[in-house]
Amino acid sequence: MWRWFKVSCESIFVPNAVISLAVKGKNNEQHMKMSKALGRFTREDPNFHVATDEESGDTVISGMGELHLDIYIERMCREYGIDVIVGAPQVNYREAITNGGFDYLHKKQTGGAGQFAGVNGSVEPLPLGNEEGFEFVNKILEDQTLQNMFRAREKGFRDVMEKGPLGAFPMVNIRVTLNEGKYHEVDSRDLAFQLASRYAMRQAVEKAIRFA
Incomplete structure (x- = not known):
């Protein structure tokens, strides 16, 4: 049987x-x-x-x-x-952080089209041993036509994780939660969002406790 x-x-x-x-x-x-x-x-x-x-x-x-x-x-x-x-x-050291927050507005005017993008949110540690090492949570309800542009924000956060502030070692086990965002119909492009996220991540890391 x-x-x-x-x-x-x-x-x-x-x-x-x-x-x-x-x-x-x-x-x-x-x-x-x-x-x-x-x-x-x-x-x-x-x-x-x-x-x-x-x-x-x-x-x-x-x-x-x-x-x-x-x-x-x-x-x-x-x-x-x-x-x-x-x-x-x-x-092969790795760097990690405790909880921190960010609220950053990137605004630049060069005579032609400018750069404008704002991000607000938080960072927190993932459980140790997390296989991905990075999690991006987007809580902003966005127009579908803007999704491609807003994906640049995640890349900005990831870029900073490649070299941490303590010894330039990769940062691991981090969840980034995006709560609010600001954009301009003309001046908000991929590069602006990427730069805003990059500077925001650095801001959050400076506020949080870092360890290797």
Whole structure:
């Protein structure tokens, strides 16, 4: 006799990496081998990450601790015959805040079309371990024709989160709630809303307690 059961499959939570190392091979041939090895390791382990530093061009590996990364460095040497040159470890700090508020009006006149946008709302921490790291809540009832323009506000808030005020580390676990907004039919464009949100976020961060 068959019995049917309801099964719920939840997504796997992958925590953020906590430490990073710059790595490279001794020559181009070894560097190509290393790229192949790292590609394999990232497929095997969702906690192991590989990226390229935009400024230096270095290959950076990230994981859950020094031992975690040491295992993969040793595997590159043993399984692929690569002499890996390893940089100094760097801890991947994150910044967060407590509750804060903002009320900012961006107004600029340059002779032609100006810039006008206002935002009012609050910021608060999300529960630790939140997978998204950022939540944007828009409580303003807006005309549908203005929705595309107002989406620029969310981008402004996100831009500030990329580099926090304490050590320029990314900011995480933040909910931004937008309660009120001001706009002008002529002078309120995407850039104005983006700038208003960016300055408002900085204002909120200055008022809130920050910690890393």
